[in-house]
Amino acid sequence: MTAAVLNVEHLRTHYFTRAGVVKAVEDVSFEVRRGKVLGLVGESGSGKSVTGYSIMGLVDHPGRIVGGRILYNGTDLLALSEPEMRRLRGSRIAMIFQDPMMTLNPVLRIETQMVEAVLAHEPMSRQAARRRARDALGQVGIPSPDERLQAYPHQFSGGMRQRVVIAIAMLHNPDVIIADEATTALDVTIQGQILSEVQRLCQSHSTGLIWITHDLAVVAGIADEICVMYAGRVVERGTVDDVLDHPAHPYTFGLIGSVPSRNERGQPLRQIRGTTPSLANLPQGCAFRPRCFRANEICTNEPETMSISSRRETRCFHPLVAQPT
Amino acid sequence: MTVFIIRRLAQSLIVLLAMSLIAFGGVYLIGNPIDILIDPNATEAERMAAEHALGLDQPLWAQYWHFLVNLLHFDLGKSFSASIPVSDLLLQRLPATIELTIVAFLVSFLGVPLGVIAGRRPDSLLGKTIMAGSILGISLPSFWIGLMSIIVFSVWLGWLPSTGRGDTITILGTQWALFTWDGIKHLILPGVTLALFNFALLIRLARAGMQEALMTDYVKFGRAKGLFERRVVWLHAFKNILIPIITVQGLELANLLTGALLTEVIFAYPGIGRLAIESIHFLDRPVIVGYMMFVVTTFVVINLLVDIVYGIVDPRVRYSGGGND
Numbered sequence: 029m030t031a032a033v034l035n036v037e038h039l040r041t042h043y044f045t046r047a048g049v050v051k052a053v054e055d056v057s058f059e060v061r062r063g064k065v066l067g068l069v070g071e072s073g074s075g076k077s078v079t080g081y082s083i084m085g086l087v088d089h090p091g092r093i094v095g096g097r098i099l100y101n102g103t104d105l106l107a108l109s110e111p112e113m114r115r116l117r118g119s120r121i122a123m124i125f126q127d128p129m130m131t132l133n134p135v136l137r138i139e140t141q142m143v144e145a146v147l148a149h150e151p152m153s154r155q156a157a158r159r160r161a162r163d164a165l166g167q168v169g170i171p172s173p174d175e176r177l178q179a180y181p182h183q184f185s186g187g188m189r190q191r192v193v194i195a196i197a198m199l200h201n202p203d204v205i206i207a208d209e210a211t212t213a214l215d216v217t218i219q220g221q222i223l224s225e226v227q228r229l230c231q232s233h234s235t236g237l238i239w240i241t242h243d244l245a246v247v248a249g250i251a252d253e254i255c256v257m258y259a260g261r262v263v264e265r266g267t268v269d270d271v272l273d274h275p276a277h278p279y280t281f282g283l284i285g286s287v288p289s290r291n292e293r294g295q296p297l298r299q300i301r302g303t304t305p306s307l308a309n310l311p312q313g314c315a316f317r318p319r320c321f322r323a324n325e326i327c328t329n330e331p332e333t334m335s336i337s338s339r340r341e342t343r344c345f346h347p348l349v350a351q352p353t
Numbered sequence: 354m355t356v357f358i359i360r361r362l363a364q365s366l367i368v369l370l371a372m373s374l375i376a377f378g379g380v381y382l383i384g385n386p387i388d389i390l391i392d393p394n395a396t397e398a399e400r401m402a403a404e405h406a407l408g409l410d411q412p413l414w415a416q417y418w419h420f421l422v423n424l425l426h427f428d429l430g431k432s433f434s435a436s437i438p439v440s441d442l443l444l445q446r447l448p449a450t451i452e453l454t455i456v457a458f459l460v461s462f463l464g465v466p467l468g469v470i471a472g473r474r475p476d477s478l479l480g481k482t483i484m485a486g487s488i489l490g491i492s493l494p495s496f497w498i499g500l501m502s503i504i505v506f507s508v509w510l511g512w513l514p515s516t517g518r519g520d521t522i523t524i525l526g527t528q529w530a531l532f533t534w535d536g537i538k539h540l541i542l543p544g545v546t547l548a549l550f551n552f553a554l555l556i557r558l559a560r561a562g563m564q565e566a567l568m569t570d571y572v573k574f575g576r577a578k579g580l581f582e583r584r585v586v587w588l589h590a591f592k593n594i595l596i597p598i599i600t601v602q603g604l605e606l607a608n609l610l611t612g613a614l615l616t617e618v619i620f621a622y623p624g625i626g627r628l629a630i631e632s633i634h635f636l637d638r639p640v641i642v643g644y645m646m647f648v649v650t651t652f653v654v655i656n657l658l659v660d661i662v663y664g665i666v667d668p669r670v671r672y673s674g675g676g677n678d
Contacts, residue, residue, distance in 0.1 A: 084576075084577055086573060086576055086577060088568075114579050114581065115579065116579070117576065117577055117578070117579040118577060118578040118579030118580075119579055122577065122578075123574075123577040125570050125573065125574055125577075126570075127570060130569060130570035130571060131570045131571060131574045132571060132574070133571040133575070133589050133592075133593070134571070134593070134667075134668070134669060135592045135593055135666065135667055135668060136588075136589070136592065144578070144580060144584065145578040145579070145580070148578060148579045148580050148581070149579055180668040180669070182668070182669050193574070196578060
């Protein structure tokens with residue numbers, strides 16, 4: 029088992045809005061290991077992206093990290109000053125965003141946007157930085173990278189733009205990459221290409237990858253380990269096979285059940301009843317309780333995370349798999 | 354691009370024609386200039402002679418036709434009251450207005466950095482103060498500010514002159530005050546008064562633009578790359594907020610260049626705005642119409658320039674223009 033490069037421990041990120049405190053991330057823990065992929069799964073608003081931003085130290089006002097630790101190679105990122113954090117951002121921990129149409133600045137050349145990313149962390153001549161950028165573009169499979177450096181983002185297709193973004197994220201061979209819905213905006217063919225590209229790059233550089241998505245199919249294909257998030261909490265964690273084959277939390281069970289499958293052609297999709305609760309006004313106890321088919325009185329208490337086996341945890345009073353006794 | 358410019362110029366010819374018709378008819382409706390121009394005690398014969406000399410005895414359509422024919426020879430006619438060509442009159446007054454425009458324009462640009470600062474921290478004390486200042490700047494009428502500044506700086510403190518243009522020097526046959534100390538002192542009060550509205554406008558534009566730009570993914574990605582915050586703000590976000598600013602500033606420049614009527618009158622500043630007001634008093638039709646022609650031409654030309662500048666700031670405009678470049 030490789031060592032964890034990033035440990036998130038009991039992370040809590042809240043947004044202090046006028047309407048009240050929104051607990052976007054509440055007691056989230058996981059670890060990322062070198063060369064491995066952690067899938068962070070959940071619906072919109074489940075706190076997956078905010079978890080990513082928290083790690084990057086990029087939580088926007090009025091949000092604030094109110095508790096927990098984020099250990100990068102043993103250093104707590106939350107204790108770092110802003111200049112120290114800036115040095116890590118983009119060089120040791122990089123992030124890829126969802127929409128490649130929006131991630132690159134429309135009014136600056138690709139060259140400008142790549143060279144600045146190089147120079148932000150390593151002082152060198154512009155020529156050297158440019159060569160580095162060109163090589164990075166080549167590495168992610170962009171043809172004639174020398175010319176393409178001169179182009180503006182709108183002259184690229186969506187898939188190509190996302191490759192540029194990945195190239196920028198990989199510029200400094202980071203230890204961790206956080207990919208926030210990185211293939212969601214792309215069509216399925218391109219999605220597959222990008223997925224395998226990222227997987228290949230991360231494995232060859234032994235980069236730890238956090239793959240944030242709502243798409244279980246993508247996670248099944250890429251991840252080694254899964255965290256399922258619901259209403260700001262990790263409700264289930266385990267290896268990809270364990271979680272997908274034997275979900276422990278009723279929410280995970282419902283999610284898997286609602287994926288269209290070849291074997292159930294013509295059948296209505298099974299859906300989880302109800303909708304995601306507002307994070308500003310969560311139900312008492314387990315946040316999933318009003319939608320859960322196994323809930324009873326005990327669920328009005330806050331369930332603690334409990335381990336089912338080594339490397340397998342869930343946050344439920346009625347897990348669907350047998351607990352060790 | 355060439356096609357675009359030609360089409361634009363053709364359109365503006367139509368605007369010019371319509372404008373001249375309106376100006377011509379408008380002055381005709383207000384009254385007969387001859388009543389103002391000649392001595393009230395003049396005999397009927399003298400009156401007829403004067404009317405004949407100015408061409409006012411002809412039917413209106415004939416006068417208009419005459420005007421159009423002269424216009425084709427770049428001749429705007431002679432002023433009724435001053436008996437010199439209108440173009441000379443305009444050129445005489447134009448340097449003063451240009452100087453005032455330059456000063457006002459430069460001063461008002463201070464609003465951009467202030468707006469950016471306010472946009473970055475809209476809830477801070479500084480941000481709120483800047484915003485409150487801009488509300489004052491937009492809502493206080495310029496004549497009131499002009500009068501107040503005369504009272505304070507000319508009457509009470511006696512620091513700055515309140516009227517006229519001061520010493521000038523002759524360059525290429527025109528009078529310029531910007532190159533003498535006295536001239537500069539005369540420009541400060543009207544210049545700042547005139548700048549105030551645009552200054553306040555720029556604060557609001559820059560603030561709103563900045564607030565919006567700072568929420569975009571490309572700004573977040575810039576931070577995630579580990580760029581310094583000042584580069585994220587002053588390059589990535591700033592270049593994107595320039596587009597609305599340039600649009601409005603084009604119009605504002607045209608506005609200033611065509612004479613700030615109120616400000617020039619209050620400070621007895623001999624620019625073309627005051628010329629327009631004077632000629633309206635005397636129903637000096639050739640000057641009024643000539644002034645209108647100048648206004649329309651200025652607006653058309655500046656708008657054309659603005660469209661060209663767009664292409665420089667926004668590469669998306671540059672490349673989507675029909676493939677002519």
